[in-house]
Amino acid sequence: MRAPIHPFTVARLRQISVRGTLVSAILILAFGTAYGGPKDGFEGVGATLAKYGLRSTPEAEDYPGFDAVIVFQSNHTEMWFPKKELRIEETVHRMKKLFRNVDENSSEEIHLYPGERISSIRARTITAEGRPYELSKSDFLVQRGTQEGETFHSDRRIVRFTFPMVEPGALLEYEYTLRKDEAFLFDRWAVQDYLPILESRYVFTLPAWLMDEPSIDFNWRYWKHNCAFVGTPTKKRAGEGTKETITFTWSVQDVAPLVIEPLMPPVEEVMAFVQFAPHTWTNWDHLTGWYWESCMQPQLAGAGAIPRLVKDVTADAVSRADILESIRTYVESIRYVAIELGEGGIIPSTPDEVMARQYGDCKDKSTLLVSMLREAGFEASPALVGVRRVAPVPDFPAFTFDHMIVAVEQGDETLWIDPTAQFLPLGQLPSACEDTYAVIVGPDGRSRMARTPARGLGANQIRHAIQVEVSATAPPAFRIRTSLDGEFEPPRRALGSGEEEDVLAYCHGLVSDEFAEVEMLDAKVEQLADIDAPLELEFAFRAPGAIRRQGEFWMLSGIPFSVPFELSDLPAGERVQPLDFGTTVRVTRSVDIDVVDGELRIRSVPDPVEIGAGSSIDYRSAYALRGDTGLRASQEFAIRSRSCPKDDYALLRRSPVGWRAERTRASKPEQRQ
Numbered sequence: 010m011r012a013p014i015h016p017f018t019v020a021r022l023r024q025i026s027v028r029g030t031l032v033s034a035i036l037i038l039a040f041g042t043a044y045g046g047p048k049d050g051f052e053g054v055g056a057t058l059a060k061y062g063l064r065s066t067p068e069a070e071d072y073p074g075f076d077a078v079i080v081f082q083s084n085h086t087e088m089w090f091p092k093k094e095l096r097i098e099e100t101v102h103r104m105k106k107l108f109r110n111v112d113e114n115s116s117e118e119i120h121l122y123p124g125e126r127i128s129s130i131r132a133r134t135i136t137a138e139g140r141p142y143e144l145s146k147s148d149f150l151v152q153r154g155t156q157e158g159e160t161f162h163s164d165r166r167i168v169r170f171t172f173p174m175v176e177p178g179a180l181l182e183y184e185y186t187l188r189k190d191e192a193f194l195f196d197r198w199a200v201q202d203y204l205p206i207l208e209s210r211y212v213f214t215l216p217a218w219l220m221d222e223p224s225i226d227f228n229w230r231y232w233k234h235n236c237a238f239v240g241t242p243t244k245k246r247a248g249e250g251t252k253e254t255i256t257f258t259w260s261v262q263d264v265a266p267l268v269i270e271p272l273m274p275p276v277e278e279v280m281a282f283v284q285f286a287p288h289t290w291t292n293w294d295h296l297t298g299w300y301w302e303s304c305m306q307p308q309l310a311g312a313g314a315i316p317r318l319v320k321d322v323t324a325d326a327v328s329r330a331d332i333l334e335s336i337r338t339y340v341e342s343i344r345y346v347a348i349e350l351g352e353g354g355i356i357p358s359t360p361d362e363v364m365a366r367q368y369g370d371c372k373d374k375s376t377l378l379v380s381m382l383r384e385a386g387f388e389a390s391p392a393l394v395g396v397r398r399v400a401p402v403p404d405f406p407a408f409t410f411d412h413m414i415v416a417v418e419q420g421d422e423t424l425w426i427d428p429t430a431q432f433l434p435l436g437q438l439p440s441a442c443e444d445t446y447a448v449i450v451g452p453d454g455r456s457r458m459a460r461t462p463a464r465g466l467g468a469n470q471i472r473h474a475i476q477v478e479v480s481a482t483a484p485p486a487f488r489i490r491t492s493l494d495g496e497f498e499p500p501r502r503a504l505g506s507g508e509e510e511d512v513l514a515y516c517h518g519l520v521s522d523e524f525a526e527v528e529m530l531d532a533k534v535e536q537l538a539d540i541d542a543p544l545e546l547e548f549a550f551r552a553p554g555a556i557r558r559q560g561e562f563w564m565l566s567g568i569p570f571s572v573p574f575e576l577s578d579l580p581a582g583e584r585v586q587p588l589d590f591g592t593t594v595r596v597t598r599s600v601d602i603d604v605v606d607g608e609l610r611i612r613s614v615p616d617p618v619e620i621g622a623g624s625s626i627d628y629r630s631a632y633a634l635r636g637d638t639g640l641r642a643s644q645e646f647a648i649r650s651r652s653c654p655k656d657d658y659a660l661l662r663r664s665p666v667g668w669r670a671e672r673t674r675a676s677k678p679e680q681r682q
Contacts, residue, residue: 017170025035039050051133051143051182057104061208065178069108072205075266077114080180081208084198088215088329097189098128098345099196105180105204107175115175117183121166122354124190130183132170137178142673144170165486193285195408198259200236201281211283217246217253218524228288229257232405259283273586274652277399277664284399286407292457296406301454304356305356305376305391311359318364319384332385333417334435340378341431344368355408369487374428374665375413383452388418392425392447394461401446403458414442416449416459425461432498434541440496440592440651469594472545476601479565481608484528484553487520494543496592501544516548520569524552563609568600568642584658588626590648600642610637 049056058064063083083102091095094190100668107114121127133143152167157300187633198211219227242257259414267280290296321338326332346368357372360380369377375391382389393410395401401409417424425447430439444463448456479485505511512532521527532548554567604611611634618630630644 016259027145032483032680051131051141051184053137054135054140054180057182062212063208067207069177072108075108075204076110076206077105077107079108079202079204079206079209081210082202082206083208083210083212085214086192086196087213088192088213088214088219092402095190095192099187100184101187102182102184104180104272107179107181108177109457110155111117111175111179111637115181115549116169119168119185119588121168121187122195123196126188127168128186128188130168130185132172132181132183133181134172134174135180137176142172142174146171149359153529153650161282162633163548189289193287196285198283198285199280200239200261200283201264201267203269205266207262209261209264211259213242213258214254214256216251217248217255218251218272219612220255221282226288230286230288230290230405232284232402232407234282234284234287234399236283237281239281240285242323269583270586270588272586274366274589275397277397278589279586284407284409286405290406293406293458294454296408297448297450298392298454299454300408301356301450304451306454308357309380311361312384314361314364315384316379319381320528322381323385329386332652333382333387335428336381336434337428340374340381340428340622343374343377343428345368345429345431371413371427375415378415378426378428382415382417388416390416390449390451392449392459393444394442394447394605400449401458403446410448414438414441414447416447423459424680427604430498432501432540433496437468437496438462440464440469443592457552464495464593469497469592469595471594473596473598475568476564476597476603477565477568478603478605479556479563479609480604480606481556481563482606483507484551486530486549487569488549489516489520489547491519492543493546494595497544497624500546501537501540504537506533509533512546512548515549516546520550520552524555525567526553526554527551563613565602568598587655588658590651593648594653595645595647598644600640600644602642605637611640612637614640614642624657625650625659645679 027069037307058066058080058384061083063081065076066080081104083100085102087098087100088096093655100225101119105114115130119127119130127310130149132148133141135141148170150169152169170183170184172179175181200209215228215229227288239261242259245256245258247254247256248412267276269276273279284405288297294574314637319336321331323335345362355372357376358369360377363369363373363377372391379389379391391403394412394414395410396412398409398411399406406415415426415428419428424436425438425442426435427433427438433439438461440554445461445463446458447461448458449551451457470492472494473489477485500515503511503515509532512534513529514530517527517529528551530549530551532546535547536542537544537546556563558564603613614632614634615630617629617631621627622629625648627647627649628645632643633641636642
């Protein structure tokens with residue numbers, strides 16, 4: 010028999026959604042009424058382990074390659090309705106055992122996001138001899154505001170604490186409870202960690218009537234990423250009548266740690282986790298409709314100054330293409346500053362605010378661009394993408410986005426614009442936004458999922474033409490011509506306005522790592538302002554010490570631009586993760602070496618090399634002597650795919666581009682008779 014429905018109106022229950030209460034403008038952090046922990050203390054270690062199906066903790070010899078192991082981690086989310094109000098709590102319980110480097114594993118951080126409050130927290134160290142040392146309320150420190158790369162989140166809170174009396178063999182245990190405004194808006198169960206896990210568990214408890222009543226249509230929605238081994242959660246009922254509950258439980262054992270390697274994909278792409286989403290988001294229109302109504306539409310209404318701005322910005326435009334380019338150039342010139350204030354994590358500033366202060370993040374600049382383009386008669390819409398997070402899943406609507414761009418509909422074609430990318434041609438996206446799903450938020454809140462375009466191998470090209478004059482009596486003289494075609498924003502920013510002083514300083518930086526001493530002679534830049542054309546650099550310098558005598562030979566010990574990536578630090582051994590370069594690129598380098606006096610002759614050069622022909626990584630080099638006083642060397646290195654299978658790692662390791670091992674040897678000629 011189905012349990013009777015709780016005396017909570019069905020009409021009100023249908024309003025259990027994320028609308029209107031996504032984020033709190035002010036986050037109140039409170040650890041209970043006395044800034045302390047739960048009323049009851051920790052259980053004994055044996056009882057705690059038994060609760061998670063464990064009899065003992067591991068020893069260091071069981072995990073020789075790790076400094077610590079997670080004995081168990083548990084997330085328990087509970088949903089109930091006291092006094093007819095939705096209440097959501099998540100309790101996190103974790104224990105870690107230390108083996109080595111204990112100080113590096115003695116601190117923890119708890120990240121709190123808008124709408125989350127800690128209601129209780131406790132932590133303790135249990136020494137190898139079994140003595141417990143529990144933290145006091147003053148040991149939990151709260152940091153307001155966090156920095157991640159170039160982004161400052163002013164509304165985030167981090168609770169930090171350090172365990173006392175840490176030593177090899179100690180157990181570190183903590184437990185805290187979060188109260189949340191919304192159910193499963195950003196929730197995720199991290200099945201995996203950087204350390205091995207003996208027991209990983211996720212539990213969800215809710216009133217039975219919430220799932221039993223057909224008119225409510227509550228459906229727990231989740232999506233498993235890289236964790237097919239998790240299986241289906243168990244389901245158990247308990248209690249009777251209106252107090253009956255349903256509990257879902259996932260429990261997995263011996264979870265392998267996430268392996269971190271150079272040039273690997275973003276952690277989110279390879280980590281095992283379960284993503285949750287609100288039960289009302291059964292299709293993408295539900296998500297975009299909520300986002301449009303709650304976050305975008307109110308902000309676009311704050312655009313009173315936009316008509317005048319569009320008129321001024323497009324005053325000299327003579328065609329629709331000119332109008333589009335003028336508006337895009339204006340918005341891209343606004344300074345990009347990723348400061349997320351309060352609800353700014355997902356809610357943009359109004360166009361008037363962005364125009365007045367002349368800075369904004371991706372949401373701010375995209376909203377301004379959409380507003381201006383619509384004012385000019387274009388069909389423009391914001392588009393949500395994941396850059397550092399997993400891309401949207403077509404059949405699982407969830408808010409996993411961290412970036413916003415703009416889609417402009419032009420007949421049957423879509424023109425994509427990232428207003429934070431100042432030095433890209435119109436229609437070209439940064440590599441991080443290429444070839445991924447984007448969710449376009451239409452003017453009526455309806456969604457359209459589209460895949461952003463991908464450029465081919467020729468989109469990013471670097472060409473170096475290097476001339477070297479070698480003499481036994483003077484430092485080698487270099488003249489370098491470099492052409493950068495494609496997504497090369499940092500050089501354009503670093504070169505500033507192209508003044509000679511800026512160009513000399515930038516070019517000096519290009520070669521200073523190769524040579525201990527560099528004497529710059531001249532430098533110039535061309536096509537700096539023309540983002541549709543390759544950036545051209547030409548500079549000359551002398552490098553004392555670049556040629557050194559070893560016995561009867563003289564060694565030319567360095568040629569600049571040997572590799573476009575830092576490959577020399579790649580470890581040997583079998584690769585676990587696939588390779589991720591973030592973009593495709595082709596690098597060509599031609600080197601002409603001439604001996605300009607009669608003191609030296611070229612005696613030996615490297616052998617030609619060809620590696621990876623037809624694969625995702627391709628390298629080849631060839632050398633040709635011009636008598637005994639001249640040499641022409643040519644090299645080409647190509648990454649044909651942003652993501653490469655791990656088997657190609659061996660090709661990368663074999664390629665000489667990762668090591669400055671290519672040397673040209675010269676010697677004094679035999680005495681002429």
